[in-house]
Amino acid sequence: xxxxxxxxxxxxxxxxxxxxxxxxxxxxxxxxxxxxxxxxxxxxxxxxxxxxxxxxxxxxxxxxxxxxxxxxxxxxxxxxxxxxxxxxxxxxxxxxxxxxxxxxxxxxxxxxxxxxxxxxxxxxxxxxxxxxxxxxxxxxxxxxxxxxxxxxxxxxxxxxxxxxxxxxxxxxxxxxxxxxxxxxxxxxxxxxxxxxxxxxxxxxxxxxxxxxxxxxxxxxxxxxxxxxxxxxxxxxxxxxxxxxxxxxxxxxxxxxxxxxxxxxxxxxxxxxxxxxxxxxxxxxxxxxxxxxxxxxxxxxxxxxxxxxxxxxxxxxxxxxxxxxxxxxxxxxxxxxxxxxxxxxxxxxxxxxxxxxxxxxxxxxxxxxxxxxxxxxxxxxxxxxxxxxxxxxxxxxxxxxxxxxxxxxxxxxx
Numbered sequence: 001x002x003x004x005x006x007x008x009x010x011x012x013x014x015x016x017x018x019x020x021x022x023x024x025x026x027x028x029x030x031x032x033x034x035x036x037x038x039x040x041x042x043x044x045x046x047x048x049x050x051x052x053x054x055x056x057x058x059x060x061x062x063x064x065x066x067x068x069x070x071x072x073x074x075x076x077x078x079x080x081x082x083x084x085x086x087x088x089x090x091x092x093x094x095x096x097x098x099x100x101x102x103x104x105x106x107x108x109x110x111x112x113x114x115x116x117x118x119x120x121x122x123x124x125x126x127x128x129x130x131x132x133x134x135x136x137x138x139x140x141x142x143x144x145x146x147x148x149x150x151x152x153x154x155x156x157x158x159x160x161x162x163x164x165x166x167x168x169x170x171x172x173x174x175x176x177x178x179x180x181x182x183x184x185x186x187x188x189x190x191x192x193x194x195x196x197x198x199x200x201x202x203x204x205x206x207x208x209x210x211x212x213x214x215x216x217x218x219x220x221x222x223x224x225x226x227x228x229x230x231x232x233x234x235x236x237x238x239x240x241x242x243x244x245x246x247x248x249x250x251x252x253x254x255x256x257x258x259x260x261x262x263x264x265x266x267x268x269x270x271x272x273x274x275x276x277x278x279x280x281x282x283x284x285x286x287x288x289x290x291x292x293x294x295x296x297x298x299x300x301x302x303x304x305x306x307x308x309x310x311x312x313x314x315x316x317x318x319x320x321x322x323x324x325x326x327x328x329x330x331x332x333x334x335x336x337x338x339x340x341x342x343x344x345x346x347x348x349x350x351x352x353x354x355x356x357x358x359x360x361x362x363x364x365x366x367x368x369x370x371x372x373x374x375x376x377x378x379x380x381x382x383x384x385x386x387x388x389x390x391x392x393x394x395x396x397x398x399x400x401x402x403x404x405x406x407x408x409x410x411x412x413x
Contacts, residue, residue, distance in 0.1 A: 057083060061079060064079065081098070081100045081348065084098045084348070084350075085097070085098040085100075088350065088352070089163070093352075093353050094123070094124045094163060094164045094165075095164070095337060095339050095351070095353050096339070096350075096351060096352045096353050097163070097165045097350075097351050098348065098349070098350050098351075099348060099349045099350075099351065100348050101346060101347030101348050103169075103348075103349075104343075104347055104348055104349040105347070106172075107349065107351075116172070116173070116174070116175045116198055116199065116200050116201065117171060117172060117198060117199075117201050118138065118139045118140040118143075118145075118171060118179070118196045118197075118198060118199075118201075119134060119135040119138020119139055119140045119141065119199075119201040120132075120133065120134040120135065120138065120140035120141075120145055121133050121134075121135070121253035121307075121309070122151065122164060122167065122168075123164060123309070123333065123335055124164060125150075125333075125334075127160070128150040128151070128152075128160075129150070129151045129159060129162070129164055129167055130148060130149060130150050130151065131145055131146065131147055131148065131149040131151065131183070131307075132147060132253045132306075132307055132309050132333050132335070133147045133250075133251035133252065133253050133307030133308075133309070134146070134147070134251070135201065135203065135204060135220065135221075135251075136204045136220050136251070137204065138201055139196050139197050139198065139199050139201075140196055143194050143195060143196040143197075144192075144194055145181070145183070145194055145196070146185060147251060147305060147306050147307035148185070148186045148306050148307075149183040149184070149185055149186075149192075150183060150184040150185075151167070151181055151182075151183055152182045152183060152184055152191060153180075153181070153182035154167065154170055154171070154179060154180070154181060154182075155179055155180055156180070156182075172198075173198050174198065175198055175199055175200060176197065176198065176199070177197070177198050178195055178196065178197050178198070179195075179196055179198065180193050180194065180195050180196075181193070181194045181196065182194075203220075203221050203223055204220040204221065205219070205220060205221060205223060205225050205226050205229050206218055206219045206220060206226065206229050206230055206233065207220075208233040208237065210237065210240055210242065211246075211402060213241055213242060213243040213244070213409070214242065214243065214244045214245065214246060214402060214405050214406070214409075215233070215234070215237030215240075215242040215244070215245045215246070216245075216246045216248065216398070216402070217230065217233055217234070217237075217245065217246070217247050217248065218248040219247065219248065219249060219252055220251070220252055221252060221253065221254070221255045222252070222254055222255030222256045222257075222259040222260055222311040222312070223255050223256060223259070224256065224259075226255065226256070226259045226263075227259045227262050227263065230263060231266075234266070234295070242298075243298070243299070243409050244298055244299035244300065244405040244406070244408060244409050245295070245298060245299070245300045245301075245405070246300075246301050246302075246303065246398070246401045246402060246405055247300065247301075247302045247303070248302075248303040248398070248401075249302060249303060249304050249308045249312040249315070249316060250303050250304060250305040250307055250308060250329060250397070251305065251307035251308070252307070252308055252309075252311075252312040253307065253308075253309045253310060253312070253333075253335075254309050254310025254311040254312055254313075254335065255310070255311050256311065257275075257287065257311055257314065259311065260274070260275075260311040260312075260314045260315040261274045261275070261287050261288075261289060261290075261314075262290070262291070263315055264289045264291075264315055264318050264319065265289035265290050265291020265292070265293065266291055266292075266293070266294060266295050267293060267295050267296055267300065267319055267322075267323060267325070268289050268291075268293055268296065268318065268319065268322045268323060269289065269293045269296070269322075270288075270289055270290060270291060270292065270293065271288050271289065271290075272288060272289045272318075272322055272360070273286045273287070273288055273360055274287050274288065274289050274314065274315075274318045274360070275287050275314045275317075275318065275357050275358065275359060275360075276357070276358045277338050277355040277356070277357060277358075278355055278356055278357075278358055279354060279355045280354075280355075284358075285355075289318075296323065297412075299405045299408030299409050299412065300319070300323075300325050300405065300408075301325070301326045301327075301328055301401040301402075301404045301405050301408075302315075302316045302319065302320075302325055302326070302327050302328070302401075303327075303328050303329050303397055303398065303401050304316050304327050304328070304329045304330065304331075304332045304370065304372060305329045305330040305332070305378075305397070306330055306331060306332065306333055306369075307333065308329075308332040308333060308370075309332065309333035309334070309335040310333075310335045310336070312332065313332045313333070313334070313335070313336065313365050313369065313370050314357060314359070314365070316332070316370055317359040317360070317363065317365065317370050318359065318360055320370070320373070321359055321360040321361045321363075322360060326373040326374060326401075326404050327370065327371075327372040327373045327374070328372055328373065328374045328376060328397055328400050328401040328404060329372050329374075329375075329376055329397045329401075330372060330375065330376075330377070330378075330397075331369045331370065331371050331372065331375075332365075332369040332370045333369055334365055334366060334367050334368050334369035334370075335365070335366065336356055336357040336364060336365025336366030336367075336368075337353045337355070337356045337357070337366050338353065338354055338355040338356065338357065339351050339352060339353050339354065340352060340354045374400055374404065376396050376397045376400045377396070378395075378396060378397060379394055379396065
């Protein structure tokens with residue numbers, strides 16, 4: 001008689017915040033249990049800026065106030081916010097930006113899980129802003145936006161010199177309005193114009209089903225509900241006689257780091273380092289698994305593609321490093337930096353990159369991604385076959401992952 005196995009959640013300490021820009025808002029790779037409050041300019045006195053020449057800033061200020069055509073309409077506070085934004089922009093880091101109080105409020109509303117937008121994650125790849133992944137059942141997905149699409153224009157205007165965050169702002173708009181993205185798809189020479197209607201976006205979590213004696217779990221994001229839902233799905237699958245699992249992280253742009261660390265504890269031994277954060281002073285923070293590794297010996301394969309980013313890459317990389325878990329699909333996106341929110345007294349916020357992630361065997365995710373164990377390309381769009389409900393019938397990557405798990409199950413017997 002098979003021993004009954006049940007999975008339990010173990011609370012994790014939440015430490016650091018990281019972010020992924022989206023076309024409709026932001027996800028955060030981890031909730032934060034502290035916010036650094038900077039108490040105004042007086043706090044800067046402790047820094048070593050007394051020998052820096054700020055005359056240029058004040059000269060520009062004076063010239064604007066004196067000679068600008070519409071000087072009477074200029075608000076001094078806007079000049080201050082503009083200068084702060086310029087400091088952040090000068091770093092040339094696509095994930096570092098300054099948010100004025102109004103932008104900060106929108107930002108905080110967005111990360112709560114529902115917002116108006118088109119439902120797609122974006123990020124930099126080389127000189128282009130690309131689609132990391134459209135969210136499941138989002139306007140972006142329904143309109144045909146794909147992972148890897150390079151965004152060239154918004155409503156006929158070039159975005160080649162626009163930051164990710166500025167593009168996010170331009171994408172935002174009233175529910176029911178339309179926008180047109182001009183994109184260049186991998187392997188194509190001609191651009192595509194994709195018309196998308198803005199709508200309220202509810203961030204999806206997961207779906208799962210049994211495929212024979214294998215539980216197939218699609219995890220769409222690492223949000224605050226993910227941990228409970230995925231543990232519930234695993235427990236139900238075990239009750240139905242699951243002998244192995246396929247965890248599908250394709251198109252999953254990330255989310256809460258604590259969820260990824262928690263899920264890792266289901267498969268790897270307690271106390272193992274799931275991921276490390278390395279800061280500019282050489283300091284490292286380690287995030288260790290806290291679980292019973294109850295499914296460590298169960299056959300598992302993980303599906304990844306170019307839409308798998310951040311927390312998805314951390315979980316896949318950790319299980320690969322410790323358990324030799326096979327990864328199936330395509331190379332992941334490569335989003336591996338950590339951002340912290342530094343809240344200012346007037347309600348404005350500085351979101352700044354402070355560290356990068358390192359996997360257990362020393363691999364750096366950012367800009368590199370994770371290579372699959374079994375590289376499997378998906379059929380071209382024209383060759384995709386769908387059922388009446390829009391589900392993919394010829395999912396070659398899933399077929400391979402299921403076969404890998406079947407082989408692992410046989411090898412155990």
